[in-house]
Amino acid sequence: MKISGAHILLQSLKEEGVTTIFGYPGGAVIDIFDVLARLFPDQFTFILVRHEQAAVHAADGYARATGKPGVCIVTSGPGGTNTVTGLATAYMDSIPVLVITGQVPTPLIGNDAFQEADIVGITRPCTKHNYLVGSVNELARTIKEAFYIASTGRPGPVLVDLPKDVLQGKADFEYPRTVVLPTYKPTVKAHIPSIKRAADLIAAADRPVIYAGGGVITSGAHQELRALAEMTHIPVTMTLMGLGCFPGTHPLSLGMLGMHGTYRANMAVNNSDLLLAVGARFDDRVTGKVEEFARGAKVIHIDIDPTSIQKNIVVEVPIVADARHALAKLIEVLKKKEFAEHQRKKLTDWHNSITIWRNEQRLRFDRTTKTIKPQYVVEKLYELTGGEAIITTEVGQNQMWAAQYYLFDKPRTFLSSGGLGTMGYGFPAAIGAQMAFPDKVVIDIAGDGSIQMNIQELATVANYRLPVKIAILNNGYLGMVRQWQERFYDNVYAHTDIMATPDFVKLAEAYGALGLRANTTADVEPVIKQALEHDGPVVIDFVVEREEGVYPMVPAGSSITDMILV
Amino acid sequence: MENRHVISVLVENKPGVLARVSGMFSGRGFNIHSLAVAPSQDAEYSRMTIVTHGNVQIIEQIIKQLRKLINVVRVQDLALGEYVDREMVLIRVRATAAKRAEVLRITDIFRGKVVDVSHDTITLEVSGTQSKIDAILELLAPLGITELIRTGTIAIPRAKKVLKTGDSLE
Numbered sequence: 001m002k003i004s005g006a007h008i009l010l011q012s013l014k015e016e017g018v019t020t021i022f023g024y025p026g027g028a029v030i031d032i033f034d035v036l037a038r039l040f041p042d043q044f045t046f047i048l049v050r051h052e053q054a055a056v057h058a059a060d061g062y063a064r065a066t067g068k069p070g071v072c073i074v075t076s077g078p079g080g081t082n083t084v085t086g087l088a089t090a091y092m093d094s095i096p097v098l099v100i101t102g103q104v105p106t107p108l109i110g111n112d113a114f115q116e117a118d119i120v121g122i123t124r125p126c127t128k129h130n131y132l133v134g135s136v137n138e139l140a141r142t143i144k145e146a147f148y149i150a151s152t153g154r155p156g157p158v159l160v161d162l163p164k165d166v167l168q169g170k171a172d173f174e175y176p177r178t179v180v181l182p183t184y185k186p187t188v189k190a191h192i193p194s195i196k197r198a199a200d201l202i203a204a205a206d207r208p209v210i211y212a213g214g215g216v217i218t219s220g221a222h223q224e225l226r227a228l229a230e231m232t233h234i235p236v237t238m239t240l241m242g243l244g245c246f247p248g249t250h251p252l253s254l255g256m257l258g259m260h261g262t263y264r265a266n267m268a269v270n271n272s273d274l275l276l277a278v279g280a281r282f283d284d285r286v287t288g289k290v291e292e293f294a295r296g297a298k299v300i301h302i303d304i305d306p307t308s309i310q311k312n313i314v315v316e317v318p319i320v321a322d323a324r325h326a327l328a329k330l331i332e333v334l335k336k337k338e339f340a341e342h343q344r345k346k347l348t349d350w351h352n353s354i355t356i357w358r359n360e361q362r363l364r365f366d367r368t369t370k371t372i373k374p375q376y377v378v379e380k381l382y383e384l385t386g387g388e389a390i391i392t393t394e395v396g397q398n399q400m401w402a403a404q405y406y407l408f409d410k411p412r413t414f415l416s417s418g419g420l421g422t423m424g425y426g427f428p429a430a431i432g433a434q435m436a437f438p439d440k441v442v443i444d445i446a447g448d449g450s451i452q453m454n455i456q457e458l459a460t461v462a463n464y465r466l467p468v469k470i471a472i473l474n475n476g477y478l479g480m481v482r483q484w485q486e487r488f489y490d491n492v493y494a495h496t497d498i499m500a501t502p503d504f505v506k507l508a509e510a511y512g513a514l515g516l517r518a519n520t521t522a523d524v525e526p527v528i529k530q531a532l533e534h535d536g537p538v539v540i541d542f543v544v545e546r547e548e549g550v551y552p553m554v555p556a557g558s559s560i561t562d563m564i565l566v
Numbered sequence: 567m568e569n570r571h572v573i574s575v576l577v578e579n580k581p582g583v584l585a586r587v588s589g590m591f592s593g594r595g596f597n598i599h600s601l602a603v604a605p606s607q608d609a610e611y612s613r614m615t616i617v618t619h620g621n622v623q624i625i626e627q628i629i630k631q632l633r634k635l636i637n638v639v640r641v642q643d644l645a646l647g648e649y650v651d652r653e654m655v656l657i658r659v660r661a662t663a664a665k666r667a668e669v670l671r672i673t674d675i676f677r678g679k680v681v682d683v684s685h686d687t688i689t690l691e692v693s694g695t696q697s698k699i700d701a702i703l704e705l706l707a708p709l710g711i712t713e714l715i716r717t718g719t720i721a722i723p724r725a726k727k728v729l730k731t732g733d734s735l736e
Contacts, residue, residue: 070668120582124582124585124586125589125590125593128636129636132581149636180638183578183638305634306628306633306634307631307634310626310627311627
């Protein structure tokens with residue numbers, strides 16, 4: 001029996017195990033929504049957002065929280081172009097997202113038709129791959145390939161553009177069991193001689209550091225990472241994307257490194273003689289001045305993407321592989337060496353140095369003020385959720401304080417736009433995470449600037465009664481830029497004062513959410529408790545110290561040990 | 567040190583593939599000196615010959631980034647081995663009666679062909695390595711080149727280093 005393209009699409013999504021779809025309807029995709037309502041009313045949970053950008057971020061948040069691809073469906077033209085920021089966000093952070101866009105009918109393509117955009121052309125540089133489906137007969141295979149490409153190797157977003165005549169055309173449906181992509185074969189297994197060389201370097205090192213990134217989370221290698229660190233007594237520092245891949249409360253954790261990393265992490269990395277990079281890509285926010293980054297260290301670099309290796313830094317032992325596989329092999333090889341006890345003794349001096357660095361400069365803020373310190377809010381959120389919440393962030397100071405003061409013990413609990421740095425990401429991502437885990441506490445740690453970039457989604461959470469909590473660290477500034485202006489631009493606060501913000505409590509109420517406010521330090525704890533007890537969406541407006549800064553801070557382009565401390 | 571590299575890329579012959587390749591170069595700030603593309607012996611695949619410049623790290627990144635594109639089958643830096651490269655040019659040169667003989671003599675030396683002639687110009691077709699093309703252009707320049715069209719380099723590795731479509735399908 002022949003079925004329509006729209007039906008084939010949804011049947012294919014079902015075959016892929018998709019249960020939740022985020023999106024927004026429109027003329028070009030009306031057939032998909034029609035089939036969704038008529039034939040699949042119970043198979044999918046559809047979340048209607050209020051702006052297509054939020055649909056992609058929500059799908060992205062869902063993917064980060066679960067590890068499964070997030071799916072979103074939007075219409076042609078502006079529907080597609082509104083997904084571009086979300087695609088670029090997912091692309092930079094290697095998140096598997098499938099975006100389905102409608103397109104004008106094939107005969108109209110190129111004619112400047114109503115709501116036509118060359119979305120495949122527009123998104124080519126910000127997707128892992130994309131497709132314009134030319135015939136309904138290619139649809140099922142294309143969806144199969146799209147999921148495969150999105151979720152294997154170094155994951156990433158894939159966009160599939162579906163002309164209206166393809167959605168309306170009919171074909172026999174058979175979902176392919178296998179994918180035949182001769183040009184796409186990610187290297188998963190590590191080259192064993194390289195693993196042996198890495199093991200030799202680890203055994204010989206006196207001041208080793210593990211530098212772990214988002215790839216550890218992607219590959220599910222957190223247990224292997226922990227086993228390796230505990231076996232070798234090597235301290236672990238994490239990138240922003242890596243937070244949660246190693247327990248933040250573990251004695252071997254150095255916390256985050258880089259521009260706003262901890263003093264001990266940056267000192268340890270730059271004084272190390274061996275750096276084991278796993279699933280990390282030596283981003284400029286991590287390395288600072290790259291010539292001075294870990295200058296005395298030999299580097300072992302494990303990454304599934306060959307383009308990440310030798311891109312910014314010269315590597316002693318490159319290992320192209322899935323992090324989990326590579327670490328498991330490394331553990332296997334090191335076990336044969338039976339050197340754990342020896343290692344503990346050998347690294348005593350190194351651990352002593354790290355302890356000294358930690359005690360010299362801990363993360364800190366003034367705890368005596370009546371005015372709320374934003375760090376205190378994050379600390380209280382950590383305490384009152386028992387570290388068990390899924391935290392999403394916007395971008396800027398809120399993001400860095402969340403990264404510094406909420407200690408993430410588990411992977412997939414810190415969802416933040418690391419690479420692209422997308423303000424407006426956190427709230428819709430929280431919607432995605434909440435959909436994946438209805439019973440978990442999901443909190444978006446936001447700024448008063450960035451929350452306004454997707455504030456319309458309050459209607460979505462109110463609509464579906466999603467109990468997402470939004471903690472706005474409200475300082476009336478675009479705080480991170482203001483901090484740079486204070487430090488590097490003679491205190492000229494050019495267009496960063498945004499005191500003309502709405503009353504967030506009233507705004508929450510207008511949307512049908514609970515609005516709460518904390519004006520003083522003493523208010524923080526009771527207000528958070530009230531928010532956590534409320535079974536529904538809550539916006540908390542924390543009126544915080546206006547000119548608080550994020551420290552330590554490494555000025556862009558400086559060595560990471562040239563830290564500005566509080 | 568910046569070196570000239572000839573990179574041979576076998577790609578799927580599908581719409582948009584050229585845009586993916588050229589977009590990768592422009593988006594990442596790599597330089598394309600010349601790019602020639604046409605279907606290979608198997609019409610499902612096209613061969614691109616890209617001439618670029620860069621130091622070792624840049625060339626390594628270019629090759630890795632090319633391999634990362636889903637529609638790319640194989641990438642080979644021909645500079646790593648021996649290869650034959652050719653470029654064809656069409657040159658329109660000023661040639662009044664007095665100069666015509668000289669133009670023809672130069673053409674002859676370089677085994678070029680006259681493909682068009684008018685009262686005051688001669689159009690030549692010449693093919694060869696880059697140095698040969700450079701040499702004839704240098705000789706013709708004083709006479710006045712009014713138009714120059716180049717195909718860009720195409721190249722093939724010497725036998726035993728052949729790129730085969732079959733390799734990717736093993």
